[in-house]
Amino acid sequence: MKGIIFNLLEKAVTAEHGADVWDTLLERAGADGSYTSLGSYSDAELVRLVEAASALTGRSASEILRWFGTAAMPMLHGRYPEFFAAHTDCGSFLRSLNDVIHAEVRKLYPGAEVPSFSFEAPEENRLIVVYRSRKQLCALAEGMIEGSARQFGQDVRIEHPRCTHRGDDACHLDCRFGPSSA
Numbered sequence: 684m685k686g687i688i689f690n691l692l693e694k695a696v697t698a699e700h701g702a703d704v705w706d707t708l709l710e711r712a713g714a715d716g717s718y719t720s721l722g723s724y725s726d727a728e729l730v731r732l733v734e735a736a737s738a739l740t741g742r743s744a745s746e747i748l749r750w751f752g753t754a755a756m757p758m759l760h761g762r763y764p765e766f767f768a769a770h771t772d773c774g775s776f777l778r779s780l781n782d783v784i785h786a787e788v789r790k791l792y793p794g795a796e797v798p799s800f801s802f803e804a805p806e807e808n809r810l811i812v813v814y815r816s817r818k819q820l821c822a823l824a825e826g827m828i829e830g831s832a833r834q835f836g837q838d839v840r841i842e843h844p845r846c847t848h849r850g851d852d853a854c855h856l857d858c859r860f861g862p863s864s865a
C-alpha cells in the first residue's frame with residue numbers, strides 16, 4: 684500500500700483524536716510511522732493500524748475503515764480537485780475511477796495496486812458499484828463513496844448484499860443517492 688494512504692490515515696486520526704492517539708496506534712501496530720507518499724508499505728501494516736484503532740475504540744475494523752474512507756475524501760478533494768471538477772454528481776465521478784482517477788494514480792504512484800470496479804445502473808439515482816481487490820478493503824470503498832457523495836452535496840445509502848468476506852466472488856455496493864439532508 685502506498686504511503687499516501689498512511690499519510691491520509693495519520694491526518695484523519697490526528698485531526699479528530701490528536702497526535703497522541705496516532706502515536707499510540709503506531710506503537711500498538713509495531714509501526715515506525717515514517718511514511719513517504721511514494722513509498723510502499725505492507726498491507727498488513729495498514730491492517731494492524733486499523734486493528735489497533737478498533738481495539739482502542741471498541742468499533743469494528745470495518746467501521747474504522749468506513750470512517751477513514753469518509754474522512755479521506757475531503758483531503759483527496761483538496762489535493763486532486765481536477766478529478767472532481769469534471770463531474771456534477773457522485774455517480775458520474777465514481778464511474779471515472781478505473782479509467783481516469785486510479786489510472787492517473789498508477790502513473791503518479793508507481794507500484795500502486797488499485798482496485799477494479801464495474802458498474803450497473805438499474806435505475807435513476809442508483810448505482811451498483813462492484814468492487815474487486817485482493818486487499819478486500821470494501822469497507823474503505825464504502826466510506827470513500829460516502830465521502831465522495833458529500834463532496835457533491837448528496838446523501839447516499841449503501842447496501843452491501845454481496846461481499847468477499849462472506850464468500851462471494853466480488854463485493855456489490857448498492858448505492859442510492861439523494862439530495863443532501865444536511
Ligand code: HEM
Pocket residue numbers: 684685686687688759760763766777780784785788792794795796797798816817818819820821823824825827828831
Ligand atoms: C481523488 C480521488 C481518489 C484518489 C486520488 C485515489 C487514490 C488512491 C491511492 C493512491 C490508492 C493506493 C493504491 C496503493 O497503495 O497501491 C487508492 C486505493 C484505493 N482506492 Fe482510491 N482514490 C480516489 C478515489 C477513490 C474512491 C472514490 C474510491 C471508492 C470506491 C476509492 C477506493 C479505493 C480503495 C478501496 C483502495 C484500496 C486498495 C484496494 O482496495 O485494492 N478510491 N486510491
